[in-house]
Amino acid sequence: MTVHGHRGGRVVIVGAGAAGVQLADSLRSGGHEGAIVLIGDDPALPYQRPPLSKEYLAGPDPAVGFPLRGESFYADHGIELRRGETVAEIDAGRRHAVLDGGERVEYDHLVLATGARNRALDIPGSGLSGVMSLRTLADADRLRRRLAAAERVVVLGAGFVGLEVAAAARLRGVETVVFESAARPMARIASPVLSEYVARAHAEMGVELRCGRSVTEIVGTGGTGGTVTAVRTDQGETLETDLVLVGVGAAPADELARRAGLAVENGIRIDDRFRTGGPGIWAIGDCASFPDPYSGRRLRLESVQNASAQARTLARIMLGDDVRYDEVPWFWSNQGSIRLQIAGVRFDGDRALPLGDPATGSFSVLSFREDRLVAVESVNRPRDHVSARRALTRRLSLRPEEIVAGFDLGAHVSGTPA
Numbered sequence: 001m002t003v004h005g006h007r008g009g010r011v012v013i014v015g016a017g018a019a020g021v022q023l024a025d026s027l028r029s030g031g032h033e034g035a036i037v038l039i040g041d042d043p044a045l046p047y048q049r050p051p052l053s054k055e056y057l058a059g060p061d062p063a064v065g066f067p068l069r070g071e072s073f074y075a076d077h078g079i080e081l082r083r084g085e086t087v088a089e090i091d092a093g094r095r096h097a098v099l100d101g102g103e104r105v106e107y108d109h110l111v112l113a114t115g116a117r118n119r120a121l122d123i124p125g126s127g128l129s130g131v132m133s134l135r136t137l138a139d140a141d142r143l144r145r146r147l148a149a150a151e152r153v154v155v156l157g158a159g160f161v162g163l164e165v166a167a168a169a170r171l172r173g174v175e176t177v178v179f180e181s182a183a184r185p186m187a188r189i190a191s192p193v194l195s196e197y198v199a200r201a202h203a204e205m206g207v208e209l210r211c212g213r214s215v216t217e218i219v220g221t222g223g224t225g226g227t228v229t230a231v232r233t234d235q236g237e238t239l240e241t242d243l244v245l246v247g248v249g250a251a252p253a254d255e256l257a258r259r260a261g262l263a264v265e266n267g268i269r270i271d272d273r274f275r276t277g278g279p280g281i282w283a284i285g286d287c288a289s290f291p292d293p294y295s296g297r298r299l300r301l302e303s304v305q306n307a308s309a310q311a312r313t314l315a316r317i318m319l320g321d322d323v324r325y326d327e328v329p330w331f332w333s334n335q336g337s338i339r340l341q342i343a344g345v346r347f348d349g350d351r352a353l354p355l356g357d358p359a360t361g362s363f364s365v366l367s368f369r370e371d372r373l374v375a376v377e378s379v380n381r382p383r384d385h386v387s388a389r390r391a392l393t394r395r396l397s398l399r400p401e402e403i404v405a406g407f408d409l410g411a412h413v414s415g416t417p418a
């Protein structure tokens with residue numbers, strides 16, 4: 001018997017990304033006996049997104065993609081995968097998901113794992129051919145083909161995806177200019193020390209990073225349907241380019257939830273057990289905003305770890321375990337020679353203390369909030385990252401005064417009893 005009494009119920013999952021696929025897998029391997037229907041609007045076999053801005057662009061021709069599970073996994077585990085199908089409405093009263101063709105799919109539990117969508121650019125010329133964004137495998141294929149023929153790419157936005165694409169473009173020998181309207185790269189989530197290092201490392205890779213600058217117009221041949229030829233900047237400069245990659249962030253895919261009358265607050269609002277408040281309706285992954293027990297704030301994260309860990313915990317809850325979500329978030333990004341790993345979440349105003357010398361290309365930055373360790377950014381220092389995750393999970397006591405020359409995070413964590 002389970003808390004929800006639905007070990008044999010019918011679970012419909014909307015979105016076949018990292019969260020949806022992991023949930024289907026964890027439910028089945030955890031003993032769920034009822035039907036599991038996984039509906040995703042992407043026609044491809046569900047795949048990992050992180051390689052799309054890294055290996056997929058920079059590496060040799062990817063003969064095979066990066067599937068989340070093998071082709072036969074779904075049928076072998078009794079998971080009905082419906083790819084290339086869009087859920088258009090939720091009929092919460094009757095517990096039906098309504099597909100865009102009108103078909104009704106019944107559920108006992110509905111899980112929204114709809115992810116995020118790239119924000120569009122709202123400047124003249126945004127509709128020109130050669131102005132691209134990157135989220136799906138189809139986007140990556142198009143971008144890869146265009147990069148192969150490009151001499152210069154202009155990237156708008158120095159967030160993770162923009163910088164990863166910039167690094168990959170340089171590895172392919174393409175001239176790369178990145179515009180970022182904020183004063184530093186990755187300003188939203190990185191410490192100033194990390195931003196400064198990233199800016200320098202990109203300059204060494206040959207990326208021209210222009211912070212505090214923006215593109216005001218994209219210029220192309222002909223009218224609608226024309227191809228990009230240049231961008232105009234806020235300084236009145238015209239810069240020729242073959243390609244513009246828009247990397248200005250993403251917004252939660254929460255329209256279904258909105259239309260169903262569920263609470264939305266920077267994503268679908270859930271509690272610490274993933275409940276939306278709608279009858280039998282849950283949400284996980286990039287689309288959901290959840291109460292973070294570490295900061296006491298509501299967070300919405302865009303990371304594979306967050307999507308997978310939430311999916312695994314939700315499966316346990318649906319199968320009857322009395323657990324709440326309290327995992328320490330972590331994230332990675334590879335940008336050319338930079339291997340970045342982040343544990344925890346830092347906010348503006350947190351105190352940042354470097355560990356090691358950024359000039360060596362291997363260092364960490366520890367962030368403190370009210371004398372409590374809240375996040376660790378590590379560049380080419382995987383051991384610190386692993387220790388940081390352990391320290392944050394155990395809420396290990398570490399004060400800023402203890403961070404002196406030669407401080408060893410790993411030794412500190414191992415030497416402090418759990």
Ligand SMILES: Cc1cc2nc3c(=O)[nH]c(=O)nc-3n(C[C@H](O)[C@H](O)[C@H](O)COP(=O)(O)OP(=O)(O)OC[C@H]3O[C@@H](n4cnc5c(N)ncnc54)[C@H](O)[C@@H]3O)c2cc1C
Pocket residue numbers: 014015016017018019020039040041042048049050051052053085086087088113114115116134135136161253256284285286287301302303304305307330331332333334
């Ligand atoms: C280019 C790129 C690089 C990234 N690199 C990293 C990285 O290095 N490290 C990291 O941790 N994270 C990275 N991320 C983020 C990571 O991929 C996401 O956090 C993760 O995929 C979230 O999983 P999800 O299942 O919540 O959402 P998604 O993977 O976005 O899956 C949601 C799916 O639901 C579908 N969907 C939405 N609405 C409907 C509907 N109504 N009907 C049917 N289907 C629907 C969407 O089309 C999508 O296929 C990257 C993302 C991108 C785009």
